[in-house]
Amino acid sequence: MNAKQTLISLIVAGVVILIGMSAFVVDQRQQALVLQFGNPIHVEKMAGLHFKLPWQSVVMFDLRLLESDAPPNEVITKDKKSINVDNYTRWKIIDPLKVFQVARTQNGVASRMEDVVRGKVREVLGQHTLHEIVSGGEEANLRIELMQAIRDRADASVKDLGIQVVDVRIKRADLPQENSNAVFQRMKAERQRIAKEYRSEGEEAAKEIRAEAEKTRKFILAEAYMDSQIIRGRADALTTAIYAAAHQKDAEFYGFLHSLESYRNSMVEGTQMVISPDSEFFDYFGQSKK
Amino acid sequence: MPWSQNQNNNNNNPWGRGPGGNGNNPPPPDLDELIKRLQERFGGMFGGGSGSGNGGAPALSKSMLSAVVAIALIVWLASGVYMVAADEEAVVLQFGHYEETTTPGLNWHLPFPIETVEKVPVTTVQRLSVGFRDFSDGRKKSMPEESLMLTKDENIVEISFIVQYRIHSPRDFLFNIDSDHAVKTVRDVAESAIREVIGRTMIDDVLTEKKAEVEIETQQLIQQILDSYQSGISITTVKLSDVQPPERVINEFKDVASAREDRERTKNEAQAYANDIIPKARGESKKMVLDAEGYSKEVVDRAKGEADRFDNLLAAYQKAPEVTRKRMYLDTMQEVLSKADKTIIDGSVADKVLPYLPLDRRMNKVEVK
Numbered sequence: 264m265n266a267k268q269t270l271i272s273l274i275v276a277g278v279v280i281l282i283g284m285s286a287f288v289v290d291q292r293q294q295a296l297v298l299q300f301g302n303p304i305h306v307e308k309m310a311g312l313h314f315k316l317p318w319q320s321v322v323m324f325d326l327r328l329l330e331s332d333a334p335p336n337e338v339i340t341k342d343k344k345s346i347n348v349d350n351y352t353r354w355k356i357i358d359p360l361k362v363f364q365v366a367r368t369q370n371g372v373a374s375r376m377e378d379v380v381r382g383k384v385r386e387v388l389g390q391h392t393l394h395e396i397v398s399g400g401e402e403a404n405l406r407i408e409l410m411q412a413i414r415d416r417a418d419a420s421v422k423d424l425g426i427q428v429v430d431v432r433i434k435r436a437d438l439p440q441e442n443s444n445a446v447f448q449r450m451k452a453e454r455q456r457i458a459k460e461y462r463s464e465g466e467e468a469a470k471e472i473r474a475e476a477e478k479t480r481k482f483i484l485a486e487a488y489m490d491s492q493i494i495r496g497r498a499d500a501l502t503t504a505i506y507a508a509a510h511q512k513d514a515e516f517y518g519f520l521h522s523l524e525s526y527r528n529s530m531v532e533g534t535q536m537v538i539s540p541d542s543e544f545f546d547y548f549g550q551s552k553k
Numbered sequence: 554m555p556w557s558q559n560q561n562n563n564n565n566n567p568w569g570r571g572p573g574g575n576g577n578n579p580p581p582p583d584l585d586e587l588i589k590r591l592q593e594r595f596g597g598m599f600g601g602g603s604g605s606g607n608g609g610a611p612a613l614s615k616s617m618l619s620a621v622v623a624i625a626l627i628v629w630l631a632s633g634v635y636m637v638a639a640d641e642e643a644v645v646l647q648f649g650h651y652e653e654t655t656t657p658g659l660n661w662h663l664p665f666p667i668e669t670v671e672k673v674p675v676t677t678v679q680r681l682s683v684g685f686r687d688f689s690d691g692r693k694k695s696m697p698e699e700s701l702m703l704t705k706d707e708n709i710v711e712i713s714f715i716v717q718y719r720i721h722s723p724r725d726f727l728f729n730i731d732s733d734h735a736v737k738t739v740r741d742v743a744e745s746a747i748r749e750v751i752g753r754t755m756i757d758d759v760l761t762e763k764k765a766e767v768e769i770e771t772q773q774l775i776q777q778i779l780d781s782y783q784s785g786i787s788i789t790t791v792k793l794s795d796v797q798p799p800e801r802v803i804n805e806f807k808d809v810a811s812a813r814e815d816r817e818r819t820k821n822e823a824q825a826y827a828n829d830i831i832p833k834a835r836g837e838s839k840k841m842v843l844d845a846e847g848y849s850k851e852v853v854d855r856a857k858g859e860a861d862r863f864d865n866l867l868a869a870y871q872k873a874p875e876v877t878r879k880r881m882y883l884d885t886m887q888e889v890l891s892k893a894d895k896t897i898i899d900g901s902v903a904d905k906v907l908p909y910l911p912l913d914r915r916m917n918k919v920e921v922k
Contacts, residue, residue, distance in 0.1 A: 290649035310650035454805035458812035465816030469823035476827030487838030491845030498849030509860035
């Protein structure tokens with residue numbers, strides 16, 4: 264009884280241990296490589312509960328899109344300028360078997376891939392000038408094309424590593440120090456030019472507005488002067504005609520009248536006069552003596 | 554690396570990846586605790602340790618055993634109950650395999666180790682700043698290596714912005730990308746996208762009227778890239794928080810702004826001058842015409858009046874010309890001489906006397922014949 268119980272217990276324990284050693288779970292995020300004495304046997308990509316022989320072991324690899332962000336990379340451009348390129352890579356493991364054979368671990372293959380990408384970044388960007396890389400040059404989508412070219416070339420080179428390069432994107436393409444100094448100088452000069460232009464434009468517009476105003480004023484005044492002279496001239500003509508019509512009736516009398524009027528008007532209070540007694544006014548002045 | 558941790562976990566634990574890594578998981582049912590309690594309960598029945606030489610083990614009660622098993626089963630099944638908060642969705646994995654996504658409320662899954670649950674916040678909008686970091690105490694630290702970038706016309710501009718995003722598909726988020734580093738993913742994509750957008754925009758546009766366009770384009774580009782990763786992340790907003798020229802050239806940029814002001818001011822001054830002189834000229838012009846009209850009326854009427862007077866006078870004069878003439882002359886002379894300061898000198902001595910007269914005091918001298 265006791266021995267039998269012990270035996271059953273042992274068998275149960277053995278079965279449990281055996282199941283424990285045979286079963287393995289593959290997570291949705293992972294893919295598994297089953298090894299037998301260190302040799303890869305098969306790849307399990309389906310998530311779920313799986314079984315293997317108890318003496319086989321399992322190595323897990325990530326199934327997700329993985330990130331890799333290597334430190335900035337110095338690139339020599341086609342025009343022999345150096346530029347700091349900071350890019351990141353998105354990649355995934357396609358074939359765990361190859362990864363295991365080539366690099367054993369995920370980290371190992373990641374660093375191999377980073378080397379490849381770094382090389383491709385240099386290779387592709389090296390065929391373009393600084394201007395093209397930084398601002399796309401004349402082509403609108405050059406930046407995108409460059410990134411795609413790097414991606415495609417890198418992807419082709421990592422095929423035998425069992426991985427896929429999904430995306431390579433340039434985060435930054437910074438100008439080296441001496442170039443950014445030049446850029447700052449140019450920006451300053453450009454701003455100064457624009458500021459000067461704005462101020463001169465202001466002067467230009469102001470001069471035009473003032474001149475236009477002066478011109479308008481002259482036009483207005485000239486027209487007014489002309490009109491007023493025409494009006495005055497007509498009045499003068501009319502006046503002259505009226506006087507002439509009247510005075511023509513007796514020109515001699517008019518002369519007499521006008522002279523008297525003139526005397527009256529030219530003598531003001533206190534005017535000094537030196538008069539000869541011979542004058543007509545004194546016709547009777549001395550006659551009482553005679 | 555979380556990955557290598559996973560690997561270790563898997564080597565040590567035949568049940569595969571424990572529900573670790575993601576802080577949102579419920580604690581796994583504590584089996585150790587359960588076993589310990591069972592051991593305590595059955596301690597007496599199984600002899601309670603090896604050292605006891607006590608032969609009389611109590612008889613094993615069948616009903617008691619089944620009750621214990623039933624309780625254990627219930628406890629085990631109950632451990633599958635879990636709560637999903639209102640802002641979350643939960644993903645159920647069966648032996649690591651995606652089973653379903655559950656919505657807020659009380660839910661149940663097959664207990665560990667068959668199924669596990671991972672909860673993901675889906676309505677919470679997460680915020681990420683690029684170009685600066687803000688700390689909880691309100692400090693802001695700028696990150697020039699993130700914020701300085703080149704425009705299409707090869708100017709350098711300083712841009713900081715905020716990206717807000719949320720997880721719209723927990724399944725994609727957990728299983729397609731490295732969700733432990735999701736923030737880094739969004740940041741990387743955002744940095745790349747803004748540089749691409751700014752790289753095809755002129756600096757003046759960036760600084761002035763095209764800010765909104767830059768925001769929209771950047772948001773679309775980030776979304777497009779994240780979608781290509783099938784990341785399950787939605788970008789809700791991209792907001793440029795700070796767009797300015799770099800420190801070293803900021804004075805020149807400010808001067809351009811003030812030059813623009815100067816231009817408008819100079820123009821306005823000229824316009825003010827124009828607005829001043831033209832109405833005045835119009836006024837002047839009206840005055841000139843009105844003056845002329847007034848003059849016209851004045852002289853014509855005067856002429857008419859005088860002509861009429863002359864006509865009348867002439868008619869009267871012609872009736873007795875000699876007498877009238879004399880009278881008029883004398884009247885006038887009387888009037889004239891009464892006002893004047895007179896000096897009468899006989900014509901025969903006039904030549905001798907005149908030089909001695911103090912003519913400087915007799916400026917208005919008139920000689921009447």
